[in-house]
Amino acid sequence: xxxxxxxxxxxxxxxxxxxxxxxxxxxxxxxxxxxxxxxxxxxxxxxxxxxxxxxxxxxxxxxxxxxxxxxxxxxxxxxxxxxxxxxxxxxxxxxxxxxxxxxxxxxxxxxxxxxxxxxxxxxxxxxxxxxxxxxxxxxxxxxxxxxxxxxxxxxxxxxxxxxxxxxx
Amino acid sequence: xxxxxxxxxxxxxxxxxxxxxxxxxxxxxxxxxxxxxxxxxxxxxxxxxxxxxxxxxxxxxxxxxxxxxxxxxxxxxxxxxxxxxxxxxxxxxxxxxxxxxxxxxxxxxxxxxxxxxxxxxxxxxxxxxxxxxxxxxxxxxxxxxxxxxxxxxxxxxxxxxxxxxxxxxxxxxxxxxxxxxxxxxxxxxxxxxxxxxxxxxxxxxxxxxxxxxxxxxxxxxxxxxxxxxxxxxxxxxxxxxxxxxxxxxxxxxxxxxxxxxxxxxxxxxxxxxxx
Numbered sequence: 001x002x003x004x005x006x007x008x009x010x011x012x013x014x015x016x017x018x019x020x021x022x023x024x025x026x027x028x029x030x031x032x033x034x035x036x037x038x039x040x041x042x043x044x045x046x047x048x049x050x051x052x053x054x055x056x057x058x059x060x061x062x063x064x065x066x067x068x069x070x071x072x073x074x075x076x077x078x079x080x081x082x083x084x085x086x087x088x089x090x091x092x093x094x095x096x097x098x099x100x101x102x103x104x105x106x107x108x109x110x111x112x113x114x115x116x117x118x119x120x121x122x123x124x125x126x127x128x129x130x131x132x133x134x135x136x137x138x139x140x141x142x143x144x145x146x147x148x149x150x151x152x153x154x155x156x157x158x159x160x161x162x163x164x165x166x167x168x
Numbered sequence: 169x170x171x172x173x174x175x176x177x178x179x180x181x182x183x184x185x186x187x188x189x190x191x192x193x194x195x196x197x198x199x200x201x202x203x204x205x206x207x208x209x210x211x212x213x214x215x216x217x218x219x220x221x222x223x224x225x226x227x228x229x230x231x232x233x234x235x236x237x238x239x240x241x242x243x244x245x246x247x248x249x250x251x252x253x254x255x256x257x258x259x260x261x262x263x264x265x266x267x268x269x270x271x272x273x274x275x276x277x278x279x280x281x282x283x284x285x286x287x288x289x290x291x292x293x294x295x296x297x298x299x300x301x302x303x304x305x306x307x308x309x310x311x312x313x314x315x316x317x318x319x320x321x322x323x324x325x326x327x328x329x330x331x332x333x334x335x336x337x338x339x340x341x342x343x344x345x346x347x348x349x350x351x352x353x354x355x356x357x358x359x360x361x362x363x364x365x366x367x368x369x370x371x372x373x374x375x376x377x378x379x380x381x382x383x384x385x386x387x388x389x390x391x392x393x394x395x396x397x398x399x400x401x402x403x404x405x406x407x408x409x410x411x412x413x414x415x416x417x418x419x420x421x422x423x424x425x426x427x428x429x430x431x432x433x434x435x436x437x438x439x440x441x442x443x
Contacts, residue, residue: 033285050181054181058192068285072194075195083182132196133285133286
């Protein structure tokens, strides 16, 4: 239990630093920016209580906000992501393929399941984030294409990370 | 009452979600008014020192390019100095150039910077203890970079030109017509200048400099050159597209402009507002 806690804590710190120091500086064609840090919310165990998910989402987003001078923007988007997570899991899995004490990871849930899970949540998060950031529906197509491009980039990074680091 | 409590208990997750989203929205909206939550910006102690460590590391690999930039700037200043000395010989009594101490320059380094957001900020490695205060301008080797809005003991931060919430007063060098320059949010190489009336003669390549009306920047600091311009039917002003002279993707060494008479000027201008 303590070991698990420590593991998630390390993952949190590494993801926030990775996001703030490296990924926020990636500029493909000027406006594509991957947001890998949400991987933390995606990988929390299935039995995490929903209120805890929301709090963690909020404070994870807030910590990214502190680094990127955008109070509230990431916090709102990650809270939204944390709110959607349980519904997405219910939507894409039948009752019997989730065992207690398992985690939503690629090697446990299979490629198809994990891909659907990542796709839905990352798209939801990025759309929310980019529209909250510009705070208007003017230039809808432009914002939409920015969020879709960034989302596909994030999804690739998440899948790759599952093969490289979390394969166990 | 009881059923209300039951209702709240049943949907507690949803209400918690709503509460957190409302807190976030309040943060966002306050921030839109430029009334920043004091602790939530990158000039605070922890995030700034982490940024500085990271910047020290990456800085090392850019030394060559930075050296070249500084050498170029040095050469330009030498040239100016030579010209001034020539002037000096002919007019020993005229000390107006030397005694003009309105503006002072404090060298600093950018330790965090972005170009790909709608609201981009820079963080500098100098703060209050180095004499930096809010409302000072930031200029680089190739012209205007941004201004300071937040200052902590050792760090400071503020919007760069690439920030949709910030505007700078600019004028056309050849005829001194002035307008306001802002960033459209798309391309880090271009900004837009408006409030230039139709009767003004423009040409591609005209130099755009600071007007000196804003008390943040001295007059005549380079901003960029006109890339193209047009006027929409029904509009009263030209739409001027300006290619910025500063490359925000590589900028590192900058100077902070201190206006020694800022307070005096502001006090005077406040009296006008009171009338």
